[in-house]
Amino acid sequence: MNWITTLPQRLQDLIPQVDQQIQPQLAIIDQRIDDNQAKVLQAFQDQQLAETHLNGTTGYGNNDLGREVLDAMYAQIFKAEAALVRPQFVSGTHTLAVGLFGCLLPGQKLLYLTGKPYDTMQQVIGIAGDGRGSLKEYGVKFRYQPLTDAGTVDFDHLTATLQEFAPDVVAIQRSRGYDPRPSFTVQQIAQLIAFVRQILPNVIVFVDNCYGEFAETQEPTEVGADLMGGSLIKNAGAGLALTGGYLVGRQDLIERAAIHLTAPGIGSDGGATGSNLRAMIEGLFLAPQVTGNAIKGAIFAAALLTQLGFQVTPQWDEPRTDLIQTILLGSPEKMVQFARAIQKYSPVDSFVTPEPSMMDGYVDPIIMAAGTFVQGSTIELSADGPLRPPYALYLQGGLSYAHVRIALAHACAEIL
Known part of the structure; x- marks a missing residue:
């Protein structure tokens, strides 16, 4: 039986129309998958990944050859001098925090170029929460450059801010996070970096790359970023990595970050990979395909929801630079209803009813549907x-395009 026949007639009629409408966009993503997969495969070949590299270490993690090969593959894929890929990173926020603490000394200045940072990063910086252990407590001065009403960089005002504030580090958040503004494409990031370097040639450029890996065929480290980080339970882990994060960039900044992750005298030489290494490596290999599946699902979602009268951003035919599909629902009740519908059509905990609640690192109650195999994994379908x-x-993620289609169609049936 065709699964579509279980849906209301309106959706039965609409889904084939949407499938036809989005086919040109899906073809673009399929080509992107091929290009990124070729790049990843080349790194696996060049770094001579062997079966023995799939076995992790214990204790101190000394002489972990698999960890060294994984670092080298990340550095090659992201065209960086060095990489730090570790299961000891507990989240994307932790990874980014380690990177920033490695870049900044007490008394130095940090400027976010892309508006107010993502909620959890506000506590790292010290503009939210009690400030304990934050960059602010360590004496780092902070500003952020507000975006225009259209969600773009105001270059005229940015010039004045760069000259007056004279930051030591500038940060770019590629993805929209919990903000309806557009995400920044790699081309836009390249233009922004070039603009900043005309005014401050020696400033360190740090990029939050969460949700962005393999969404395009270029990454920010290829267009001037000095240090970049992300989570392995997002794109780069492909749903297989059980934990961890990565930093890629300049050799000196990677080693400074490693010292903050471990300790002076240990740096990147320590840290056992245990039973995580195989999944981290295999996840990297599958990341282009899984990321592409998720983006195709987001395109389908945008087209279908638009046809049903919902406001979405980005539109189905807009360029994509990350996984995130924003659905503007207009009320907390509709948010909860839609999230519960997504949870119902998840493979894990489909029987659970999500409730809004406070979460560590956030300042507002969060509603979260995440019937995922890995806790909090946003490369898996979540809302x-x-x-x-x-x-x-x-809405983000989806290990398979088929799952996104089925789950979203049924969720739409639930709320209509």
Whole structure:
């Protein structure tokens, strides 16, 4: 039986139309998958990954050849001098925090170029929460450059800020996070970096690459970023990595970050990979395909939801630079209803009813649907958002395109 026949007639009629409508965009993503897969395969070949590299180490993690090969493959794929890929990173936020603490000394200055940082990063910086252990407590001065009403960089005002504030590190958040503004493409990031370097040639450029890996065929480290980080339970882990994060960039900045992750005198030489190494390596190999599946699912979601009268961003035919599909629902009640529908059509905990609640690192109650195999994995299909205006739900992930189609269609049937 065709699964579509179990849906209301309106959706039975609409889904084939949507499939036909988005086919040109899906073809673009398929080509991108091929290009990224070729790049990843080349790194596996060049670094001579062997079966013995799949076995992790214990204790101190000394002489972990598999860890060294994994670092080298990340550095090659992201065209960086060095990489730090570790299961000891507990989240994307932790990874980014280690990177920033490695870049900044007490009394130095950090400027976010892309508006107010993502909720959890606000506590790392010290502009939210009690400030304990934050960059602010360590004496780092912080500003962020507000974006225009259209969500773009205001270059005229940025010039004045760069000259007056004179930051030591500038940060770029590639993805929209919990903000309806557009995500920044690699081309836009390249233009922004070039603009900043005209004014401050020696400034360190740090990029939060969460949700962005393999969404395009170039990465920010290829266009001037000095240090970049992300989570392995997002794109780069492909749903196989059980934990961890990565930093890639300049050799000196990677080693400074490694010292903050471990300790002076240990740096990148320590840290056992245990039973995580095989999944981290295999996840990297599958990352282009899985990321492409998720983006194709987001395109399908945008087209279908638009046809059903919902506001979405980006539109189905807009360029994609990350996984996130924003659905503007207009009320907390509709957010909760939609999230519960996504949870119902998840492979794990489908019987669970999500409730809004406070979560560590966030300042507003969060509704989260995440029936995932890995806790909090946003490369798997999930929907979440803070219960605050404009009451936007952020749909992301999907290990297979088929699952996104089935789950979303049934979720739409639930809320119509």
